Amino acid sequence: MNERASLGNIDGGIQVGKSAPMGGLPRRKEPISATGSALARMLRLQHSLRTFYREMGKPKVCFVLGGPGAGKGTACEFLVKKHGLAHLSAGDLLREERKRAGSTYGELIESCIVQGTIVPVEITCKLLENAMNKIMTESNGEQDKFLIDGFPRNLDNLEGWTKQMDGKTDDRIVLYLNCPLEVCEARIMERAKTSGRSDDNIEALRKRFKTYEESTKGIIEHYRGIGKVREVDSSQSKEAVGDAVSKLWSRTLAMSSSHLFLLTHYGPVLTHRTQPGDLFMLIPLALHLDNFQFSYFLCFFQVDVSVIIKWRKVLTIKRSRNAWKVCLKSG
Numbered sequence: 001m002n003e004r005a006s007l008g009n010i011d012g013g014i015q016v017g018k019s020a021p022m023g024g025l026p027r028r029k030e031p032i033s034a035t036g037s038a039l040a041r042m043l044r045l046q047h048s049l050r051t052f053y054r055e056m057g058k059p060k061v062c063f064v065l066g067g068p069g070a071g072k073g074t075a076c077e078f079l080v081k082k083h084g085l086a087h088l089s090a091g092d093l094l095r096e097e098r099k100r101a102g103s104t105y106g107e108l109i110e111s112c113i114v115q116g117t118i119v120p121v122e123i124t125c126k127l128l129e130n131a132m133n134k135i136m137t138e139s140n141g142e143q144d145k146f147l148i149d150g151f152p153r154n155l156d157n158l159e160g161w162t163k164q165m166d167g168k169t170d171d172r173i174v175l176y177l178n179c180p181l182e183v184c185e186a187r188i189m190e191r192a193k194t195s196g197r198s199d200d201n202i203e204a205l206r207k208r209f210k211t212y213e214e215s216t217k218g219i220i221e222h223y224r225g226i227g228k229v230r231e232v233d234s235s236q237s238k239e240a241v242g243d244a245v246s247k248l249w250s251r252t253l254a255m256s257s258s259h260l261f262l263l264t265h266y267g268p269v270l271t272h273r274t275q276p277g278d279l280f281m282l283i284p285l286a287l288h289l290d291n292f293q294f295s296y297f298l299c300f301f302q303v304d305v306s307v308i309i310k311w312r313k314v315l316t317i318k319r320s321r322n323a324w325k326v327c328l329k330s331g
């Protein structure tokens, strides 16, 4: 999303844009009443924000990486059930394309799968983009949060995605499922009894491990270097991994895919595209602006309610001298 885009009025004269002049707005004489009208206004605002996101929101992407058998698909299924995210597995899409009658790429895909090498990105990226567009279209833009499992797996994947999808998605975070390869091997050999996958055998698996070590780990390190990796020890039980990824989603991933809105006397101001740490910087900044009195101040995240609940433990909204103020809770 273009952070600087001014969307005109979304809720009765509200200016939305990164450059909205927080300190420079003319001050209203009367604070908004603390009664029903404020609540009604908030509800209207919430509705407007939903529309805003629906219309303007790019697909928000969480890449899921880890070794073969680390539990990427299993963790994604859990997140789909618990948080209603869309799950796109690059491997599944490639297997489907391989099976599709008349596919130009069937043989190439099969050979890469059996050799444990990586399919050229043009193919994988197009499959991912088509699948994402289909889900967005069918859900009328409502489903805009995607877990992309098993991608980007090498430099070609990373560069190809950056080039092909430039500006089309909001790539937020990488969920890295860290699991020792011995554990992965035992899981895959167990899965091999029923999966029917042509690469679930020890020979193909060793090649996949090699590709993982030589190519995918570098991609994870690249994302770690830019602060996007969230790591979970996936050698734990399925339940423990499910809990960990779910908490991570609620507390970090969901929040990081959001914007911060300040609700002021003057209406909501979209201040910032937030990263997890930004919020901590913004709140004290807002509280110490002398000439900018907040009648009320709320953070809207396009997230799970648990994030809001979490914030309510830190923030309290108080009425003081006829105006609502936000305070940090002590202790």
Ligand SMILES: Nc1ncnc2c1ncn2[C@@H]1O[C@H](COP(=O)(O)OP(=O)(O)OP(=O)(O)O)[C@@H](O)[C@H]1O
Pocket (backbone or CB within 6 Å): 066, 067, 068, 069, 070, 071, 072, 073, 074, 075, 091, 150, 187, 188, 190, 191, 234, 235, 236, 237, 238, 239, 241
């Ligand atoms: N935490 C876990 N504990 C025990 N078994 C698990 C756990 N997570 C997944 N499994 C099992 O391990 C196997 C591999 O899991 P899964 O398919 O989710 O891995 P993956 O990382 O997606 O693998 P691949 O990259 O090969 O597709 C499955 O049979 C799954 O049921």
Ligand SMILES: Nc1ccn([C@H]2C[C@H](O)[C@@H](COP(=O)(O)O)O2)c(=O)n1
Pocket (backbone or CB within 6 Å): 068, 090, 091, 092, 094, 112, 113, 116, 117, 118, 119, 120, 124, 149, 150, 151, 152, 153, 157, 199, 208
């Ligand atoms: N980005 C990707 C993802 C997968 N593949 C191919 C090669 C993999 O060994 C195979 C299976 O993937 P998995 O289901 O284990 O995620 O699919 C690829 O080439 N590029």
